[in-house]
Amino acid sequence: MLKERLRCEKLKKKLTTAKEASMYIKDGMLVGTSGFTAAGYPKAVPLALAERSKNGEDLEISIITGASVGDELDGALSRAKIIKKRYPYQTNKDSRDCINDGTMEYCDMHLSHTSQWIKYNFFGDIDIALVEAVAITEEGGIIPSTSVGNTNVLIEKAKKVIVEINTSQPLELEGIHDIYTTENPPNRKPIPIVKANDIIGTNFIPCDIEKIVAIVETDISDKTREVSEIDGVSKKISNNLISFLENEVKGLNKRLLPLQSGVGSVANAVLGGLVKSNFENITLYSEVLQDSVLDLIDSGKVDFASATAITISPKRLKDFYENIEKYKEKIILRPQEISNNPEVIRRLGVISLNTAMEVDIYGNVNSTNVLGSGMINGIGGSGDYTRNAYLSIFTTVSIAKNGDISSIVPMVSHHDHTEHDVNVIVTEQGVADLRGLCPRDRAKVIIENCAHPDYKEKLLDYYTKALKGGKYKHTPHNLSKALSWHERYIKTGSMK
Amino acid sequence: MLKERLRCEKLKKKLTTAKEASMYIKDGMLVGTSGFTAAGYPKAVPLALAERSKNGEDLEISIITGASVGDELDGALSRAKIIKKRYPYQTNKDSRDCINDGTMEYCDMHLSHTSQWIKYNFFGDIDIALVEAVAITEEGGIIPSTSVGNTNVLIEKAKKVIVEINTSQPLELEGIHDIYTTENPPNRKPIPIVKANDIIGTNFIPCDIEKIVAIVETDISDKTREVSEIDGVSKKISNNLISFLENEVKGLNKRLLPLQSGVGSVANAVLGGLVKSNFENITLYSEVLQDSVLDLIDSGKVDFASATAITISPKRLKDFYENIEKYKEKIILRPQEISNNPEVIRRLGVISLNTAMEVDIYGNVNSTNVLGSGMINGIGGSGDYTRNAYLSIFTTVSIAKNGDISSIVPMVSHHDHTEHDVNVIVTEQGVADLRGLCPRDRAKVIIENCAHPDYKEKLLDYYTKALKGGKYKHTPHNLSKALSWHERYIKTGSMK
Numbered sequence: 003m004l005k006e007r008l009r010c011e012k013l014k015k016k017l018t019t020a021k022e023a024s025m026y027i028k029d030g031m032l033v034g035t036s037g038f039t040a041a042g043y044p045k046a047v048p049l050a051l052a053e054r055s056k057n058g059e060d061l062e063i064s065i066i067t068g069a070s071v072g073d074e075l076d077g078a079l080s081r082a083k084i085i086k087k088r089y090p091y092q093t094n095k096d097s098r099d100c101i102n103d104g105t106m107e108y109c110d111m112h113l114s115h116t117s118q119w120i121k122y123n124f125f126g127d128i129d130i131a132l133v134e135a136v137a138i139t140e141e142g143g144i145i146p147s148t149s150v151g152n153t154n155v156l157i158e159k160a161k162k163v164i165v166e167i168n169t170s171q172p173l174e175l176e177g178i179h180d181i182y183t184t185e186n187p188p189n190r191k192p193i194p195i196v197k198a199n200d201i202i203g204t205n206f207i208p209c210d211i212e213k214i215v216a217i218v219e220t221d222i223s224d225k226t227r228e229v230s231e232i233d234g235v236s237k238k239i240s241n242n243l244i245s246f247l248e249n250e251v252k253g254l255n256k257r258l259l260p261l262q263s264g265v266g267s268v269a270n271a272v273l274g275g276l277v278k279s280n281f282e283n284i285t286l287y288s289e290v291l292q293d294s295v296l297d298l299i300d301s302g303k304v305d306f307a308s309a310t311a312i313t314i315s316p317k318r319l320k321d322f323y324e325n326i327e328k329y330k331e332k333i334i335l336r337p338q339e340i341s342n343n344p345e346v347i348r349r350l351g352v353i354s355l356n357t358a359m360e361v362d363i364y365g366n367v368n369s370t371n372v373l374g375s376g377m378i379n380g381i382g383g384s385g386d387y388t389r390n391a392y393l394s395i396f397t398t399v400s401i402a403k404n405g406d407i408s409s410i411v412p413m414v415s416h417h418d419h420t421e422h423d424v425n426v427i428v429t430e431q432g433v434a435d436l437r438g439l440c441p442r443d444r445a446k447v448i449i450e451n452c453a454h455p456d457y458k459e460k461l462l463d464y465y466t467k468a469l470k471g472g473k474y475k476h477t478p479h480n481l482s483k484a485l486s487w488h489e490r491y492i493k494t495g496s497m498k
Numbered sequence: 499m500l501k502e503r504l505r506c507e508k509l510k511k512k513l514t515t516a517k518e519a520s521m522y523i524k525d526g527m528l529v530g531t532s533g534f535t536a537a538g539y540p541k542a543v544p545l546a547l548a549e550r551s552k553n554g555e556d557l558e559i560s561i562i563t564g565a566s567v568g569d570e571l572d573g574a575l576s577r578a579k580i581i582k583k584r585y586p587y588q589t590n591k592d593s594r595d596c597i598n599d600g601t602m603e604y605c606d607m608h609l610s611h612t613s614q615w616i617k618y619n620f621f622g623d624i625d626i627a628l629v630e631a632v633a634i635t636e637e638g639g640i641i642p643s644t645s646v647g648n649t650n651v652l653i654e655k656a657k658k659v660i661v662e663i664n665t666s667q668p669l670e671l672e673g674i675h676d677i678y679t680t681e682n683p684p685n686r687k688p689i690p691i692v693k694a695n696d697i698i699g700t701n702f703i704p705c706d707i708e709k710i711v712a713i714v715e716t717d718i719s720d721k722t723r724e725v726s727e728i729d730g731v732s733k734k735i736s737n738n739l740i741s742f743l744e745n746e747v748k749g750l751n752k753r754l755l756p757l758q759s760g761v762g763s764v765a766n767a768v769l770g771g772l773v774k775s776n777f778e779n780i781t782l783y784s785e786v787l788q789d790s791v792l793d794l795i796d797s798g799k800v801d802f803a804s805a806t807a808i809t810i811s812p813k814r815l816k817d818f819y820e821n822i823e824k825y826k827e828k829i830i831l832r833p834q835e836i837s838n839n840p841e842v843i844r845r846l847g848v849i850s851l852n853t854a855m856e857v858d859i860y861g862n863v864n865s866t867n868v869l870g871s872g873m874i875n876g877i878g879g880s881g882d883y884t885r886n887a888y889l890s891i892f893t894t895v896s897i898a899k900n901g902d903i904s905s906i907v908p909m910v911s912h913h914d915h916t917e918h919d920v921n922v923i924v925t926e927q928g929v930a931d932l933r934g935l936c937p938r939d940r941a942k943v944i945i946e947n948c949a950h951p952d953y954k955e956k957l958l959d960y961y962t963k964a965l966k967g968g969k970y971k972h973t974p975h976n977l978s979k980a981l982s983w984h985e986r987y988i989k990t991g992s993m994k
Binding site: 087089101102103104107108109110111112115118119122124125186187188190191192193194196197259343344345348349350351366371372373374375376377381385389390392413415416417418419420421422423437438439440442443468469472473474475476477478479481482484485488489492 | 583585597598599600603604605606607608611614615618620621682683684686687688689690692693755839840841844845846847862867868869870871872873877881885886888909911912913914915916917918919933934935936938939964965968969970971972973974975977978980981984985988
């Protein structure tokens with residue numbers, strides 16, 4: 003098996019155990035890993051690292067990934083208290099607990115910034131790049147697996163490279179990747195993508211074989227998540243969104259500009275709704291492809307999908323692997339520097355679909371910090387797409403926690419996307435098209451179209467009193483009440 | 499005089515008075531004008547419009563400009579209560595009053611978004627483009643004056659065009675412009691700029707001569723502002739910034755990546771400080787060039803400056819005009835779609851220098867709304883540059899109003915640039931380099947390095963109590979106190 007995967011003769015002597023490979027990682031190091039969502043991240047070496055810590059070794063490292071990764075990396079190392087600092091995104095329960103109890107430093111970043119920062123040396127030297135591959139070519143080129151993320155940049159910049167060849171990842175993934183790296187300014191050139199399916203690079207990551215210090219064989223599979231069944235509320239959101247889009251492209255021969263879709267069950271459901279829409283020849287220029295994209299390909303709706311990762315739920319994975327040749331024709335995985343690049347997103351005119359945690363009456367969006375302080379996941383690529391989209395759309399349910407939380411509030415408790423970047427808000431209640439509206443008009447349309455009936459009057463009351471009572475009427479606020487809904491929730495468990 | 503400026507025979511019959519030309523503008527219309535800062539905006543026709551209103555005519559229009567414009571447009575029309583809605587930026591006292599008393603709708607936008615929106619038809623049809631020119635070519639091409647802004651896009655999309663040929667603007671401006679327009683997706687191509695001084699277009703704006711309904715001759719000059727003398731505080735900010743930059747480019751042969759500088763007296767002072775720095779071969783890729791750029795060109799420090807407008811103070815204007823041939827060699831004025839384009843800004847690796855109104859301890863920046871509600875100017879191009887910069891820097895004085903306001907606060911009362919986009923904060927007190935820091939560490943360095951001594955202890959007290967008392971310690975906040983400094987200022991006139 004490994005013969006067809008480790009094709010470089012010179013590198014065969016580097017084959018070793020996960021434990022031995024892990025010894026290259028020392029206390030205080032900065033380690034960059036592959037992985038973007040629970041796809042294509044290293045598994046065996048992180049587990050060996052956690053083991054070392056359990057055996058009493060003092061070990062603390064900082065980690066840069068593509069985005070979130072699976073439990074073998076973020077979970078195991080968080081529980082072992084090995085992670086001092088974490089960039090640029092995570093979704094792991096144990097990491098989150100460490101971040102919010104103040105024992106892990108977390109720097110939440112736009113995912114398109116990370117690759118640049120690595121190359122600018124803003125993080126300092128990368129000691130080790132620890133990456134998953136499906137194979138290594140004759141010349142030492144790395145064939146990534148289910149994600150590219152920052153792997154190409156980490157391999158380029160790290161002092162040493164450790165490769166996990168993962169035999170659970172089908173070798174047929176070879177050829178799905180398109181690796182292209184930009185130079186640093188002042189030598190940076192235009193990225194030559196003008197269509198979502200343009201191929202501009204190589205299908206492997208070039209790597210100086212002298213840097214590869216260890217190669218580990220493993221067969222631990224990606225720990226992807228099940229996606230929830232589509233519930234009634236998600237369906238309403240999806241229907242509202244699709245009606246809006248259908249109206250928007252009236253006369254455009256049912257052709258949408260390329261779509262980006264955020265990650266998660268609701269996002270998956272929303273995108274999945276397109277299977278029953280009238281749209282044809284859909285393309286995606288996105289960061290992550292979930293189950294719904296396979297459905298859209300199967301139904302003939304999607305012509306092409308570009309991303310940096312593919313994260314298929316366990317239930318659907320077998321089917322994906324069995325039909326991989328079919329799907330491969332319609333999918334490209336790119337470095338996140340390219341998938342999330344403002345240059346390409348703006349040029350292609352991407353329609354961005356992201357999930358908001360809360361939205362305020364003026365159109366500001368909180369995607370990250372609950373009650374202003376507690377990190378959930380991170381901003382991820384939502385800012386890269388939202389700011390540069392042809393049309394930026396946020397979806398959210400209008401209420402949460404059985405109605406004790408209104409997702410529409412007077413003022414969001416943390417700002418990730420400001421009023422300038424948010425074009426459209428969709429809830430199960432309806433759609434607020436904010437383009438070209440002044441803040442006062444935005445408040446009216448958001449309250450009227452998107453808020454839950456239980457909170458409409460309260461929101462209108464806040465707005466009306468702020469408008470009447472305040473000196474400045476551009477963005478009417480009463481600062482002593484602006485965050486009072488969150489304060490009330492902290493005190494009573496309900497915003498009501 | 500007009501012979502060498504109006505060179506198109508067919509158009510000579512369109513010459514008319516400002517009053518007659520103004521009659522094409524009717525109640526309810528959407529009018530797009532030239533102008534970016536008090537440079538290159540139409541003057542005679544807006545004054546005639548204001549006159550019509552004074553004479554009792556019911557007249558209300560919506561206006562899209564490049565950015566701010568001079569008093570003959572925003573001031574006169576605001577006083578006459580003609581402006582129903584205003585996009586995308588302004589700096590006029592009378593406009594601001596209307597915006598904040600709720601009688602003018604104002605949609606504050608990223609300046610790179612405006613041109614796209616015009617072409618996407620998001621504003622609806624543009625009835626009239628009203629533009630200033632120094633000349634019209636034989637074929638009807640428009641030669642802009644001291645700014646390009648959105649003029650090219652407005653001329654392309656508007657149903658009718660009115661041109662003011664302004665004889666106070668030197669004809670020598672011809673050749674300073676580089677006009678390039680992008681297509682809409684899916685046909686948009688890479689913008690072929692790889693250096694700040696690349697010339698990629700024409701020196702005139704193409705215009706269908708059938709659309710030109712009126713041409714007005716005028717000699718009203720740009721009402722640019724005096725820039726304040728450089729005071730001690732500005733000098734300290736400038737020195738702190740330059741020390742930081744010198745340290746940053748150590749070993750890079752004193753070469754900086756292209757600079758962008760915000761507009762205003764402080765920004766002018768900060769940039770002017772570079773005259774005495776060790777940097778050589780400076781280039782600018784910016785939106786507006788002020789007096790300091792002429793100083794930098796004179797001193798041989800600046801090789802090249804690209805922008806969309808040049809706004810020279812009255813004191814310096816004569817010198818600029820007399821030496822225009824010299825300056826023209828080193829200056830290009832581009833459409834704001836190009837000067838502010840994320841694609842080009844990120845490719846060139848621009849170092850952005852913008853002014854913050856207030857900054858919070860986690861690095862969020864308020865650039866627009868005083869006390870969360872009152873619009874000052876707008877976000878302008880600061881977001882276009884900040885998000886896409888190689889290095890994004892904000893400068894601010896640490897206190898205002900004789901110390902009654904701290905520019906560093908627990909939570910900004912309005913968010914324009916979030917923590918993800920702000921790399922460095924510079925005050926007269928010092929420099930906070932926030933790159934790669936988690937929120938807790940950002941708070942420490944901002945308070946320690948940037949806050950005024952009068953407020954340091956109070957900020958630290960807020961942070962420490964929020965950290966201890968709150969459930970979530972990622973971004974420690976006490977929501978009942980987060981905006982209390984602003985509340986106190988509203989009640990007592992001081993944050994102390």
